[in-house]
Amino acid sequence: MSNIILSARNLTKHYKQRSGPLGIRTTLIKALDDVSLDLKEGTTLAVVGESGSGKSTLARCLLQLLPLDAGDVLFQGKSLADLSGAALREQRRHLQMVFQDPFASLNPRMRVGEIVEEGLLIHRQGTPEERYERVLRMLKRVGLSEADMKKYPHQFSGGQRQRIGIARALVLEPKVVICDEPVSALDVSIQAQILLLLKELQQEMSLSYLFISHDLRVVRHIADEVAVMHQGKLIEQGNVESIYERPTQEYTRNLLQSIPGRRALAA
């Protein structure tokens, strides 16, 4: 259980931003500043922080969707930074992502069946019949039907679209899924459904989640370990109990005290 499946070593990513009256000065934004973390196999590591803390940049850098300025990402002990082209693609099959906005992350011109199948095509998995079977099985597992395969994303509600996004990520049977705020655009009742679905799928498919969120109530429910980011730095990490009960950093304490409804619901 405690095998480390994904590991970030000293990740650094800087952006230059124009500033000043005519944009003549540039300011260096340290989106990721020497960030290291380990994701254990079969567990959920939540990365929490406020907007601008670098958590989404971290997600993109882990998947090599953004080039790193420094540092390395190890997947099952192998460095991803050294890989390119076909070799990187092969590894990416095991690293999938679920995005925040189920309205923006699905191609509106593709049918749901095609969206979910696309990954299988790119990775040249199976015959057309086998692919159809896998897509169908996955869609059924997330709560959709065969008839839904022919529909377009706009025909679905936000929660259903997030199910499609999950099916798309999981049809490749990945080992690691990076979830970037997967429930923050959803109503609480839908949020609860999706969180439960993610937990069930984790068990069934022995997935490891890197779960990016700003919602500390959600994180408490889903995470085994928590990493707190602030201004590009990872300032504190540990298991969920200890971070919530005994935070060592002032910033973490402040964050926890800001959770709305703390007084009433704790009582």
Next chain:
Amino acid sequence: MNALLKVENLTVTPKNAPEKRLVDNVSFSLEPGKTTCVVGESGSGKSLTALSIMRLLSPQLELAQGRILFQGQDLTTLDNESLRRIRGGRIGMIFQEPMTSLNPVLTIGKQIGETLAVHQGLSGQALKAKVGALLEQVGIPSNRARSYPDELSGGQRQRVMIAMSIACEPAMLIADEPTTALDVTVQAQILKLLDELKTRMNMAMLFITHDFGVVSDIADDVVVMFRGAIVESGPVADVLNRPQHPYTKALLDCVPDIEGKRPLRPIDYAWLDEGVQV
């Protein structure tokens, strides 16, 4: 008893589909110095209720039925000119998006001043002094009056919106998800500020939110809406701790608790449809 605002049997329908009740026979009242939270999921009609009170419904919708009595005056019968005097005057408003609600090419001082110039006829030094005082009241140094919206953070922009909304010392403040776009630490500050202002100015606050955490922090009374109708209302402690309606109970069961101990239970809508008369 002492209601500042009384909404009676408010019903909103699309003009081309009068049978579709987006807001369905909604009644509640607001008292000075108290915060009433309207809580519900998307599409429950909470924002439409707020917009109807301000008479700001989009032209495709109409107020099919009901009265809105504000200080004894029925807002549904007023002409545009009278409504304009009340909006931003005796009724203040704050919206969700502090980024889009401000004019990017005017300084924030100018935008706050506009309200005062229009409603109270202030100008020159008197106006400048009042704008400065308002900024200080919402926790922004008065010399920032010359800043443009893009020079401020999201939280500061929402503070500017609050300064504008309270400029004319309204009797009532309508806040539609004012902290939803903000980070939690900033949200906590803004909630505290709104709560202080409400008490100090003895305002009635109508606060629209989808977040039960926010409700428990800020509300005196709660109105729970579902599919356009009110399913339950009452003092915050009663509704949150002893919910009576199955929908309220189910919705509260979906909210992750801070301890992380209570299992999440999604709403079974089929069961609700069968067992619930809304």
